[in-house]
Amino acid sequence: MTTTLEQPKVDAAEPPPARRRWEPWALAALLAGTAVAYIWGLGASGWANSFYAAAVQAGSESWKAFFFGSSDAANSITVDKPPMSLWLMSLSVRIFGLSSWAMLVPQALLGVGSVALLYATVKRWFGAPAGLLAGFVLALTPIAVLMFRFNNPDALLVLLMIASVWAMLRAVEDGRTRWMVLTGVFVGLGFLTKQLQVMLVVPPLALTYLVAGPPKFGKRLAQCFAALGAMIVSAGWWLLIVELWPASSRPWIGGSQNNSILELTLGYNGLGRLNGEETGSVTPGGGRGDATAAMGGAGEAMTDGDFPAGGPGGGGGMWGSTGITRMFESAQGGQIAWLIPAALILLVAGLALRGRAPRVDTQRASFLVWGLWLLVTGLTFSFMAGIFHAYYTVALAPAVAALVAIGSVTLWRRRDALWVRAVLAVTLLATAAMSWVLLGRSASFVPWLKWAVVVVGVVAAVAVLIPALTRGRIAAVVTLAALFTGLAGPTAYAVDTIATPHTGSIVSAGPNVEGARGGPGGMGGPGGMDGAGRMGGRTDGATAPAMPGGTTAPGAIDGATAGATDGMGGMGAMGGAAGGLLSGSTPGAELVSLLEQDSGNYTWVAAAIGSNSASGYQLATEDPVMPIGGFNGSDPSPTLEQFQQYVADGKIHYFISGGRGGGMGGDGTASEISTWVQENFTAVTVDGVTLYDLTS
Numbered sequence: 001m002t003t004t005l006e007q008p009k010v011d012a013a014e015p016p017p018a019r020r021r022w023e024p025w026a027l028a029a030l031l032a033g034t035a036v037a038y039i040w041g042l043g044a045s046g047w048a049n050s051f052y053a054a055a056v057q058a059g060s061e062s063w064k065a066f067f068f069g070s071s072d073a074a075n076s077i078t079v080d081k082p083p084m085s086l087w088l089m090s091l092s093v094r095i096f097g098l099s100s101w102a103m104l105v106p107q108a109l110l111g112v113g114s115v116a117l118l119y120a121t122v123k124r125w126f127g128a129p130a131g132l133l134a135g136f137v138l139a140l141t142p143i144a145v146l147m148f149r150f151n152n153p154d155a156l157l158v159l160l161m162i163a164s165v166w167a168m169l170r171a172v173e174d175g176r177t178r179w180m181v182l183t184g185v186f187v188g189l190g191f192l193t194k195q196l197q198v199m200l201v202v203p204p205l206a207l208t209y210l211v212a213g214p215p216k217f218g219k220r221l222a223q224c225f226a227a228l229g230a231m232i233v234s235a236g237w238w239l240l241i242v243e244l245w246p247a248s249s250r251p252w253i254g255g256s257q258n259n260s261i262l263e264l265t266l267g268y269n270g271l272g273r274l275n276g277e278e279t280g281s282v283t284p285g286g287g288r289g290d291a292t293a294a295m296g297g298a299g300e301a302m303t304d305g306d307f308p309a310g311g312p313g314g315g316g317g318m319w320g321s322t323g324i325t326r327m328f329e330s331a332q333g334g335q336i337a338w339l340i341p342a343a344l345i346l347l348v349a350g351l352a353l354r355g356r357a358p359r360v361d362t363q364r365a366s367f368l369v370w371g372l373w374l375l376v377t378g379l380t381f382s383f384m385a386g387i388f389h390a391y392y393t394v395a396l397a398p399a400v401a402a403l404v405a406i407g408s409v410t411l412w413r414r415r416d417a418l419w420v421r422a423v424l425a426v427t428l429l430a431t432a433a434m435s436w437v438l439l440g441r442s443a444s445f446v447p448w449l450k451w452a453v454v455v456v457g458v459v460a461a462v463a464v465l466i467p468a469l470t471r472g473r474i475a476a477v478v479t480l481a482a483l484f485t486g487l488a489g490p491t492a493y494a495v496d497t498i499a500t501p502h503t504g505s506i507v508s509a510g511p512n513v514e515g516a517r518g519g520p521g522g523m524g525g526p527g528g529m530d531g532a533g534r535m536g537g538r539t540d541g542a543t544a545p546a547m548p549g550g551t552t553a554p555g556a557i558d559g560a561t562a563g564a565t566d567g568m569g570g571m572g573a574m575g576g577a578a579g580g581l582l583s584g585s586t587p588g589a590e591l592v593s594l595l596e597q598d599s600g601n602y603t604w605v606a607a608a609i610g611s612n613s614a615s616g617y618q619l620a621t622e623d624p625v626m627p628i629g630g631f632n633g634s635d636p637s638p639t640l641e642q643f644q645q646y647v648a649d650g651k652i653h654y655f656i657s658g659g660r661g662g663g664m665g666g667d668g669t670a671s672e673i674s675t676w677v678q679e680n681f682t683a684v685t686v687d688g689v690t691l692y693d694l695t696s
Contacts (some may be wrong), residue, residue: 020128023128026128026132027116027119027128027131027132027135030115030119030132030135030136030139031112031115031116031135033139034111034112034115034135034139035108035109035112037139037145037494037498038107038108038111038112038145038148038149039105039108040498041498041499041501042100042101042104042105042108042149043099043100043101043104044501045100045104045149045150045501045502045503046100046501046503047100047103047151047503047584047615047616047619048100048103048104048150048151048502048503049150049151049152049503049504049505049507050503050579050583050584050585050612050615050616050619051071051079051505051584051611051612051615051631052079052085052086052089052151052152052153053103053151053584053615053619054071054072054584054611054614054615054618054619054625054627055069055070055071055078055079055083055086055090056086056089056090056093056103056151057073057093057098057618057619057622058070058071058072058073058618058624059083059086059087059089059090059093060090060091060093060094060098061073061622062074062075064250065251066083066086066087066090067083068083068242068250068251069081069082069083069086070251071251071254071611071614071615071627071630072604072614072618072624072625072626072627073623073624074603074604074624074626075250075251076251076252076604076624076626076627076637076638077251077252077253077254077611077626077627077630077635077637078251078252078253078254079254079255079611079631080254080255080264080268080269080630080631081153081193081194081195081255081269082191082192082193082194082195082238083192084153084156084189084192084193085152085153085155085156085157085193085194086153088106088110088156089102089103089104089106089107089151092105092106098619098622103151104149104150104151107147107148107149107150107151107155108148108149110148110155110156110158110159111139111144111147111148111149111155113159114138114144114148114155114158114159114162114398115135115138115139116135117159117162117163117166118131118134118135118138118162118398118401118402119131119132119134119135120166121134121162121165121166121169121402122134122135122366122402122405122406124169125169125362125363125366126363126366126405126406126409126410127409129409130405130406130408130409130410131405133404133405133408133409134401134402134404134405134406135401136487137339137400137401137404137405137486137487137490138397138398138401140487140490140491140494141336141338141394141397141400141401141490141494142334142335142336142338142490142493142494142497142509142510143335143336143390143391143393143394143397143508143509144158144394144397145493145494145497145498145509146391146394146497146502146507146508146509147391147394149497149498149502150502150507152391153193153194154194154391154392154394154395156193157190157193157194157197157198157395158394158395158397158398160186160187160189160190160193160198161186161190161198161201161373161395161398162398163186164183164186164187164190164201164205165201165204165205165369165370165373165398167179167180167182167183167186168180168183168205168208168209168369169362169365169366169369171183171209171213171223172208172209172212172213172214172360172362172365173362174214175213175214175215177223177226180209180223180224180226180227180230181226181227181230182230183205183227183230184226184227184228184229184230184231184232184234185230185231185234187199187201187202187205187227187231187234187235188230188231188232188233188234188235188236189234189235191231191234191235192234192235192238194269195264195265195269195270196265196269196270196273197392197395200373200376200377200380200395201373201376201377202231203372203376204368204369204370204371204372204373204376205227205369206224206227207368207372208365208368208369208372209223209224210224211359211365211368212359212360212361212362212364212365212368213360214360239261239262239265242261243260243261243262247259252630252635252637252638254611254630254631254635254637255268255269255630255631255635256268256635257635257636259637272386272387273384273386273387273388274380274384274385274386275385275386276385276386277386320388322382322383322384322385323382323383324379324382325382326381326382326383327340327378327381327382327393327396328340328437330441330513330514331390331508331513332390332393333437333438333441333513334438334441334442334493334508334509334510334511334513335390335391335393335394335508335509335510336393336394336396336397336400337434337438338431338434338435338438338486338489338490339400339401339404339431339434339486339490340374340378340396340400340434341427341430341431341433341434342404342407342408342427342430342431342434342486343374343399343400343403343404343407344374344403345407345423345426345427345430346403346404346406346407346408346410346411346423346427347367347370347371347374347403347407349407349410349411349420349423350367350403350406350407350410350411351364351367351368351371353410353411353414353420354367354410363406363410366402366406367403367406367407370398370399370402370403370406371399371403373398373399374396374399374400374403377395377396377399378396381393381395381396389506390506390508391506391507391508404486408424408427408482411423411424412424412479415464415467415470416467421464421465421467421470422465424461424464424482425461425462425464425465426461428457428460428461428464428482428485428486429457429458429461431457431485431486432453432454432456432457432458432461432485433454435450435453435454435457435485435488435489436450436453436454438489439453439489439492441513441514442510442511442512442513442514443514444511445492445496445510445511445512446492449488449489449492450489452484452488453484453485453488453489456481456484456485456488457481457485459481460478460481460482460484460485463478463481464478464482492510493509493510493511494509496509496510496511497509497510503583503584504582504583504584505581505582505583505612506582577658577687577688577689578608578613578656578657578658578689578690579608579610579612579613579614579615579616579658580610580612580613580658581610581612581631581632581633582612583612584612584613584615584616584619585608585612585613585614585615585616585617585656585658585689586616587616587617587620587687587689588686588687588688588689589687590686590687591617591686591687591689591691592617592620592621594654594686595617595620595621595623595653595654596621596623598653599621599623599653601650601653602650602651602652602653603624603646603651603652604623604624604625604626604646604651604652604653605617605621605623605624605625605653605654606625606626606652606653606654606655606656606691607625607626607627607628607643607652607654607655607656607673608625608626608627608628608655608656608658609628609629609633609658609670609673609674610627610628610629610630610631610632610633610670611627611630611631612631613627613656613658614626614627614628614656615627617656626638626652628643628669628670628673629668629669629670633670634668634670636668636669637669638669638673639669640669640672640673640676643669643673643676644676647694650695652694653693653694653695654691654692654693654694655673655677655681655691655692655694656689656690656691657674657683657689657690657691657692658689658690677692677694678692681693681694681696682696
């Protein structure tokens with residue numbers, strides 16, 4: 001037994017234990033529990049993010065809209081992402097009919113699949129206990145719980161990124177080129193899900209294989225190029241078709257200013273996210289002027305007060321402060337940070353334990369790829385100056401879960417060494433401290449839990465230092481205490497997330513958090529929005545804080561109860577019955593009936609500024625509604641001349657005021673169209689919404 005600080009000897013090959021009888025039952029319990037958790041009360045969130053829900057509805061009606069990811073079945077404009085995640089939901093709606101369940105159940109199943117695949121990836125080289133722990137941690141990560149119950153693209157993105165690591169580690173195991181090709185395919189499909197975000201996992205994949213792949217270096221390099229080719233083909237076929245398709249017969253590429261999928265890829269969804277220069281965005285540097293101009297009169301107050309001017313390691317602005325501590329700040333901490341300190345400590349210790357293993361050791365390769373995933377993605381999120389939302393952190397969840405699982409199991413198996421027990425004790429103390437901080441930010445949320453976590457964590461840390469307490473039956477008690485320390489906080493957040501409906505474009509998991517800040521929808525501080533990104537985020541009916549200027553925003557946006565004054569002036573974020581930048585419209589029965597009259601005579605039953613404003617009307621009528629200007633209302637689609645021609649041809653029945661810009665609203669061509677309609681048609685009000693009959 002090793003009792004000194006010396007490095008314990010590690011065998012060249014350390015296979016996981018043989019399969020035991022309980023393993024299939026434990027896996028079945030994990031997956032069944034995950035499915036129940038992710039599907040339970042799923043319909044309570046309604047259309048969730050109505051921006052994507054409208055595209056799902058359009059794709060279920062039109063195969064052309066399905067292929068392009070159009071916001072409406074008449075194919076006026078696409079969403080600002082590739083359509084792969086929409087395809088799964090649209091197919092479900094085609095089969096089962098339009099409903100919240102039909103749309104969201106595929107997302108929940110993607111979550112179950114992600115847990116299963118992470119289990120399989122970890123179990124293959126570390127055994128079933130590690131695989132089960134990895135799956136359990138992923139399933140309970142608060143932001144993962146939310147994203148697998150929501151209709152954003154992130155659910156499919158997470159599954160495909162895990163799949164890419166699984167395939168690459170299979171290549172490390174046997175050196176076959178086909179596994180690297182499959183790795184590239186998964187990355188390419190991830191590109192068709194959320195464009196360049198999936199590229200954050202490419203450096204970890206490539207570096208790990210170049211270090212640990214069995215063939216000689218020249219062949220390893222050639223295999224990486226084969227993976228690159230597979231990635232280009234699996235993503236490029238769709239890009240090529242879209243780019244070569246005549247612009248006159250396809251929808252405008254939403255999020256681009258020049259109707260180009262390449263521009264969208266490299267600009268708004270690419271480098272713009274890193275440097276903050278997202279053309280067409282509403283942020284400073286994004287082509288819409290400064291924050292004050294973008295947000296109307298409220299903008300000045302928010303820019304100067306509620307958005308931090310700086311932060312540790314960097315600047316700040318519309319999307320919060322940048323810096324090395326960003327993932328631990330109020331807006332992001334409760335989503336993902338619970339086990340990040342543990343993951344980093346266990347990463348270093350795990351690599352140290354595998355230090356004497358051969359170059360091709362798959363266990364060390366596992367530590368390397370998951371660790372690089374966490375570091376590359378985490379640092380990118382921490383310092384990116386462009387659009388950033390707390391829910392992006394779901395991309396860190398698999399890496400954190402895997403590192404915690406493989407690290408803790410590896411160290412536990414080597415616990416005879418004093419330094420290993422010391423590392424385990426430090427890990428438990430760091431985890432307890434992190435939970436104390438995160439739970440303390442929500443004073444009214446199970447206030448006793450942070451004390452319980454700290455007490456149990458300290459006891460468990462002391463216990464692992466005593467060799468006699470890490471053997472026999474008492475070791476099971478210590479293990480349970482360690483699991484409570486690490487998972488009690490995330491589990492409480494997960495339960496709250498499951499019990500709370502979420503709607504809108506910017507959402508976050510768990511309870512309200514004091515001092516949380518972020519982009520629109522995540523503003524906090526005095527006079528700001530609820531701390532956890534709840535502008536259009538939660539629909540639990542909680543009392544909403546005061547908006548700048550004294551206007552009170554609704555805590556729930558559901559149906560006719562959402563007709564609150566747009567307190568953000570030009571931003572239009574809170575919406576109301578007409579919707580806004582971040583929340584879908586909620587038309588009343590009379591307005592829906594009016595839009596449905598003679599709907600078959602028109603290409604679009606209505607047009608509205610911004611995709612979210614248009615989305616609610618489209619989902620209520622299941623008829624195309626033109627979203628002028630796309631998501632931000634700033635895309636030059638259609639031009640004033642095109643819109644006038646549509647009106648002259650009798651293709652659009654109504655123009656609906658409000659939405660993205662508040663009042664008539666919008667920017668650029670959207671503003672021109674609004675002004676032209678206002679000057680040439682008569683306004684009427686139905687269910688509190690102003691609209692214009694363009695055929696009168």
